[in-house]
Amino acid sequence: MSKTIFITGASRGFGRIWAEAFLERGDKVAATARNIETLNDLKEKYGDAVLPIQLNVDNRHQAFDAVNKAASHFGSLDVVINNAGYGLFGTIEEASEEEARQQIETNVFGLLWVTQAALPIMRKQGHGHIVQLSSVLGIFTLPVLGIYNASKFAVEGLSETLAQEVKGFGINVTLVEPNGFSTDWGGSSSIHSQSIEAYDGVKKAFNDGITDDAFGLPEATVPAILKLIDEKNPPLRYFLGKVGLPTAKEVYKARIAEWEQYADVATAAHGK
Structure with a gap:
């Protein structure tokens, strides 16, 4: 059975690949991008099955208009x-105020505005699935990406809470957790803060630790994302790639061990 899907950031990367996969199998897609011209070829190929919408997710008013337009259409x-x-x-020290605020504005508030716009529609129809593209860096961290880590940790907390609030309305929420993939995410799509020489060693260690094998093939995610949106009872968290889950297991094992080390202190701090 075909589905109606609203997807942001459809001009490239995962958004583009997934939008095309949905359309190819017969779904209807409202595809958004800041530059709507990047969606022209989708419209030419798939006709009325795709609704291109210009959207800057930072703009709450635009987000609500875009979601409502898609639902009405x-x-x-x-x-x-x-x-x-x-x-x-x-x-962390290198990030300017503007860079830090804009990162949170797009990655957190942009996601929030679209989510808020969709909820009344899904509540009224009695069903829906909100898929939040998070990251393994919302579960554990890497240096040199601190503000990005923070944005994805915020998405995790927001979405886990949301899942509890809307389950009774027939709305499911899933956090998709990709590890690194060979998209343009680390290229022209990214922003780089002005360097401070003192951190050259940290950055060298970070870059030296990245191997080609750590990056998955974006196209290989298509079966996984199709399976996810077809699930009757989709999971709250959904890893993509072979790196994230094993690393998360190691990180959480170390966290629990550290917490247990101070369990007596924590209990005593309760006071009763």
Whole structure:
């Protein structure tokens, strides 16, 4: 059965690949991008099955207009995929105020505005699936991506809470957790803070630790994302790639061990 899907950031990367996969199998797609001309070829190929919408997710008013336009055009919204976002490369000290605020504005507030716009529609129809593109860096961290890490940790907390709040309305929420993939995310789509020489060693260690094998093939995610949106009871968290889950297991094992080390202190701090 075909679905009606709203996806942000459809001009390139995962958004583009997934939008095409949905259309190819017969779904209806409201595809958004800051530059709507990047969606012209989709419209030419898939005709009325695709609705291109210009959207800067930072603009709450635009986000609500875009979601409502899609729902009005297609008659319903089965799935909303918050894919729009980018990476800010730089240590915590290096990030300027503007860079830090803009990273949170897009990755967190942009996602929030689209989510808020979709919820009344999905509540009224009694079903829906909100898919938030998070990252393994919302579960554990890497240096040189601190503000990005922070944005994805925020998405994790927001979405886990949302899942509890809307389950009774028939709305599911899934956090998609990709590890690194060979998209343009680390290229022209990214922002780089002005360097401070003192962190050259940290950055060298970071770069030396990255291998080609750590990056997955974006096209290989298509079966996984199709399976996800077809699930009757989709999971809250959904890894993409072979790196994320093993690393998360190691990180959480170390965290629990550290917490247990101070368990007596924590209990005593309760006071009763």
